[in-house]
Amino acid sequence: MDFLLKAVETLPIKEPMWWGTLGTVRPFPNFDPERDAQEIHAALDKKDVNTLVRILTNRNNAQRQGIAQNLSQALKKVLSGVLEDLLLGLMMTPVQFDAHRLRQAMEGMGTDEETLLEILCTRSAQQLRDITIAYKQEFGRYLENDLISETSKDFTTLLLAILKKEQENMPGVIEFQLIERDTKFAPFRTPLCTSPNGYRSQ
DSSP, X not given: OHHHHHHHHTSOOOSOOOOOSTTOOOOOTTOOHHHHHHHHHHHHHHTOHHHHHHHHTTSOHHHHHHTOTTHHHHHHHHOOHHHHHHHHHHTSOHHHHHHHHHHHHHSSSSOXXXXXXXXXXXXXXXXXXXXXXXXXXXXXXOHHHHHHHHSOHHHHHXXXXXXXXXXXXXXXXXXXXXXXXXXXXXXXXXXXEEOTTSOEEO
């Protein structure tokens, strides 16, 4: 995500932003969702990217959700590229954002193993359950099946060990026999091999 933040920092924006420390966006004082929505819609009509960035990056996630209704499709019509990805990401809840990052990490010819590990290893049991539900709602797919079909065997075993341990909410107890059974008999599994650079190939 660093390249997204750098892309926004290079924009010619005069107003200071609440970037704060990594992972912290402070609530905007005197927040008025109706006023923000009006300004955003006016900016969309004028294709005023600077105003969009100024508002959306100065609101925390809870505040952005208050103005998010019907905005995602409108943003797609005005924005493109890295900036589109960033601002659409800001309109998601954290759980939805993680679900989208996991899906993106498994799309295409290679698997982004670092992103998979980053998310699965740093989320709480409840967060992982919520992400699994959001993944199904957003894409109509099961996260576990995609992990099995899009990663190689040893790495699949590791990821499912993390996921299953958290889902059972029993720290330190990992059912490796169940994991081995799932990876062996999952209907969507395809033969994969891992290249020296860490990416999968078929």
